[in-house]
Amino acid sequence: MSNDQMTKIYVLDTNILLHEPFAFLNFQEHDVYIPMIVLEELDAIKDRKKDVSRDARIAIRALEEALKDATPEEIADGVPMNKYQSEHGSTGRLAIYPDHLLSQDRVTLPGPENDNTIINAALHLQKDKSPQHVILVTKDINMRLKAKGAGLERVEDYRTDQLISDLKYLSTGYVEVEGDFWSKVKSCDSETEGRETIHTVERAALPPTLFVNQYLFDQTKGFAGKVIEHDDKLVKLKDLGYDRMMGRHAWGISPKNFHQAMALDALLDTSIDLCLLTGPAGSGKTLLALAAALEMVVEKGIYEKIIVTRNTPEIAESIGFLPGTEEEKMAPWLGAISDSLDFLHRHDECREGSTRYIIEKANIQFKSVNFMRGRSIQKSIVILDECQNMTSSQLKTIITRAGEGTKLICCGNLAQIDSNYLSPLTSGLTYIVERFKDFEGSATVHIAGVMRSRLASFAEKNL
Incomplete structure (x- = not known):
């Protein structure tokens, strides 16, 4: 059997199981080794009061389910994953690698760092299992560089959630x-x-x-x-008619270019349950979404309320350090919505009074993504802003909240990702744009062109 036909060994880093707890089931006929230090890291993370702790607990339970009837010897050699009680195509084996037993003379990278221990385990397997290919899988770019520098021949990113190459x-x-x-x-x-x-x-x-x-x-x-x-x-x-689309308006807002006209058409179409708006900063995504939402709630009475949410930065994941109620805590992160509301009522005699009246009239609620899990949202418009910072599983959590008569609007700019763990290709926004693109209940519009100002337009092109 040639090297190309031989089954491979994939060594998983902790961040892979946090990114997708069932990742070990996605390697088809190949074997998966999980170093003991990865289990220790999952154990340390599972009790943290952060969203990531939930993923750690799911990963631990999934591994326990796969290995529950195996003897210690079988776990070291590898347990066939086709015994796992769920639908998956994996026919390889799952093993826990006892990296704590590595003797000092076989350690390539010295030091107590967990990353070094995982790399040493992969190097050890590369030597012992030759000519079988051993591949370290990690989302940590620096760890991939360290592993290659230490002599590991094959290092990869985890790409099963990556539907496009560019x-x-x-x-x-x-x-x-x-x-x-x-x-x-x-x-x-x-x-x-x-x-x-x-x-x-x-x-x-x-x-x-x-x-x-x-x-x-x-x-x-x-x-x-x-x-x-x-x-x-x-x-x-x-x-649809080019001129008719350009002549449409919602809550006093008319499209400035044809891309905005297409976005407005998708937003005002009640047969579309999921509307995905991508585009650069200042292209009008949030403003159009809010204007269309107000038009359909206040003027037409199609929906009962507007729920506005966004993924808070990791430093504020629990939103606990800010004073006040949930809505007051979310206010700093939802400044874009407040600015858009202010802009929509800029010609009113009393802008503040108008804004407060509309928030009550349209029943606008500001919610944190972390508190959306488990809810069922009926007859509402949900505006999910800045969703380029969310993973595919987080977006799935939100999308599956949508009940009867609910429209979900996702806005995001893939050039402004703040998360340390996501890139434009692995962002949940990229994932759902590709997954939903031929679904009759969804529409995607990339709004090209910056309408905010000539300064913003120049910065978008040249910085």
């Missing part, structure tokens, strides 16, 4: 067709239902990658539409 492949939610759209269409069946016109055109006339609720517009500004249905041969397009 941010340029991330769906924008729209396609701009070169020239005149209708000049490329050979045959078209159009039908009008009430005020809506649906065109059925051949798939061959359109760009190769299409999905439901994707917007299409052409460079001549003669056509703007949205994909309603598609198969291998035909595509149904709802005719």
